[in-house]
Amino acid sequence: MTDRGSPDHCVYVLRCADDSLYTGYTTDVERRVREHAAGEGAKYTRGRTPVVLVHVESFDGRSAAMSREYELKESSRAAKERAVDAGGVPDWVALPAGLVGERT
Numbered sequence: 001m002t003d004r005g006s007p008d009h010c011v012y013v014l015r016c017a018d019d020s021l022y023t024g025y026t027t028d029v030e031r032r033v034r035e036h037a038a039g040e041g042a043k044y045t046r047g048r049t050p051v052v053l054v055h056v057e058s059f060d061g062r063s064a065a066m067s068r069e070y071e072l073k074e075s076s077r078a079a080k081e082r083a084v085d086a087g088g089v090p091d092w093v094a095l096p097a098g099l100v101g102e103r104t
Contacts, residue, residue, distance in 0.1 A: 007058030009065035011072065013084055015101065016048035021080045025069040029056055029093055037099055054101035055084045056093060 010029050014022040014036060022045050026032040035041045036051045045051055059065035072080060088104035 007060075009059045009062050011057045011059070011065050011069045012053060013055035013072070013080060014045060014051040015054045015084075016045060016051050018048050020048060021054075021077065021084070022048075022051070023069055023072045023080070025065055029053070030095055033095055033099055050098070052101050053089055053093065053095060053099055055087045056089050057083075057087060058090075 008027055009025070010027070011023065011025055012029055012032070014024070014033070016022055022036075022042065024032065024042065032041065033051070033053045036045045037049060039046050039049055041051075057065075057068060059068065072083060075083075084101075088102045089100050090104055093100065
């Protein structure tokens with residue numbers, strides 16, 4: 001855990017303006033979502049703003065988080081939607097309402 005109480009390794013899912021889902025890994029969810037929202041994130045999301053954070057999973061280690069990121073990226077849209085529906089965004093994620101979907 002970081003000093004502010006958020007996990008060190010996270011996998012996140014963004015819903016883009018075109019309703020596509022983008023999956024990524026980060027050590028700082030708030031910073032990374034802000035980068036995507038500002039058009040400074042991954043090339044995929046740059047032309048698909050605005051983005052909304054819809055799912056976050058936290059892990060103790062980088063390896064486990066990166067494995068889960070790969071698993072989600074390789075899964076079908078239906079499987080990603082199930083993960084989003086089952087998870088949501090934890091309360092420790094401090095982002096403005098317009099950047100965050102449903103809380104868990």
